[in-house]
Structures are given as C-alpha cells and as structure tokens.
Amino acid sequence: MNSFASLITQRRSTRNFTNEPLSPEHVALIIKAALMAPTSKNAHSWQFVVVEDRDVIRRLATCKKHGAGFLTGTALVIVVLGDCSISDAWVEDASIASVFMQLQAEDLGVGSCWCQIRNRLTEDGLESAQYIRDLLEIPHQFHVLSIIGFGYSDRERKPVDESKLFWEKVHIGKF
Numbered sequence: 001m002n003s004f005a006s007l008i009t010q011r012r013s014t015r016n017f018t019n020e021p022l023s024p025e026h027v028a029l030i031i032k033a034a035l036m037a038p039t040s041k042n043a044h045s046w047q048f049v050v051v052e053d054r055d056v057i058r059r060l061a062t063c064k065k066h067g068a069g070f071l072t073g074t075a076l077v078i079v080v081l082g083d084c085s086i087s088d089a090w091v092e093d094a095s096i097a098s099v100f101m102q103l104q105a106e107d108l109g110v111g112s113c114w115c116q117i118r119n120r121l122t123e124d125g126l127e128s129a130q131y132i133r134d135l136l137e138i139p140h141q142f143h144v145l146s147i148i149g150f151g152y153s154d155r156e157r158k159p160v161d162e163s164k165l166f167w168e169k170v171h172i173g174k175f
Contacts, residue, residue: 007106009159014111015070017151021052022075026108030078030150033104037097040089046097049079049136059135060147064120064128070113074149079117079132081142091118094145101148111153117144 022030027050034048051057052075060079061071071077080098082090102112120128129144138144 007103009162010157011103011106012111012157012160013113014151014153014157015073015113016154017073017075017111017149018154020075020152022110022150022152026105026110027052027076029108030076030101030104030110033100034078034080034097037093037100039093039096040087043087043089043093045083045087045090046094047081047083047142048097049081049138051077051079051136056135060132063117063122063131063135063147064115065123068115068147071115071147071149073151075151077150078148079136079138080145080148081138082145083142085141090143091145098146098148101150105150109152110150111157112148112150115147115149117146 031048031050034046037046039045051060057074057077058072060077061068078101080094082094084090087093098114102114105112117128117132122128122131132138132144132147133140133142
C-alpha cells in the first residue's frame with residue numbers, strides 16, 4: 001500500500017472474478033483484519049463463517065432475490081454475524097469488521113463486494129438470514145448482517161473519480 005488515501009481511491013466493489021483461489025496467507029490476513037477491528041465497549045459481538053467450498057458458495061448465492069448472484073464467482077466468502085445479546089451495537093461492530101476485511105483485501109490486490117443480508121428475503125419469501133442460518137448451521141442467537149465475497153478481479157477497475165464526490169452532503173458547523 002502506498003497510502004491510505006490511495007487505498008480508498010482504488011477500492012471498488014468487484015463482482016467479476018477469476019478462477020484463481022486465494023492463498024492461505026491472504027485468507028489469514030483478511031480474517032485477521034476483521035479480528036483487529038474496533039468494537040463498542042471492546043465487546044467483540046461479531047463472529048465470522050469462512051466458506052471456500054464451491055457448492056456451499058453456489059447455494060449462498062441464492063440467499064436473496066437480487067444482488068447475491070456474483071457470489072458464485074468468488075474464491076472465498078465470509079458470512080458476517082453479530083450477537084445482540086453481547087452488544088446493542090452489533091450492526092456497527094460487524095460493519096466495521098467488514099470494511100476492515102475489504103480494505104485489507106484491496107491492499108493485497110484481492111477484490112471484494114458486500115452482499116447485504118439483514119432485512120432481505122429469498123426468492124421464496126424466506127428471510128435470507130434464516131436461509132443462511134439453516135445452510136451453515138448458525139445458532140439462532142446470531143444475526144446475519146452480510147456476506148462479503150472475495151477473489152481476484154477479472155478486469156481492471158477504475159479508481160474513484162474524485163470530481164464526482166458528493167461534497168454537497170457535507171455540512172460544516174450545522175446542517
């Protein structure tokens with residue numbers, strides 16, 4: 001990484017991947033980044049299910065009506081969970097850990113994309129989170145926030161165009 005500024009300029013959601021598997025070292029660094037993420041009151045309310053099995057990934061790709069199909073092309077998915085009995089900030093804790101994983105992946109040259117699960121439904125109207133809980137045998141007390149898909153991008157991604165930033169959404173001093 002040259003700088004954090006260049007890292008966040010380069011990181012873009014990747015939905016098309018090569019067939020190349022991730023190295024065990026890259027997988028370990030991505031998971032380590034999640035485990036190093038800050039949490040409210042140091043509660044560590046998150047947990048993660050790491051999946052590399054192609055058949056299970058294909059089944060996860062059907063977890064909601066729209067927006068999960070890209071998972072079929074990933075080399076790795078990490079299902080991000082939170083335990084609300086540990087912290088009422090589980091969504092925030094799990095979200096921060098997710099972003100840490102995605103930034104670490106980008107630094108390694110690995111593409112990623114967030115797949116929202118919380119408050120989503122399968123094609124059959126089942127809660128997406130329940131579908132995933134059943135598939136991965138996740139205990140009921142854990143809420144499924146998202147699935148992050150990882151893999152090597154099959155195309156060049158353009159960096160963020162800073163001329164298109166929404167500066168009008170920034171308010172100084174008061175709204």
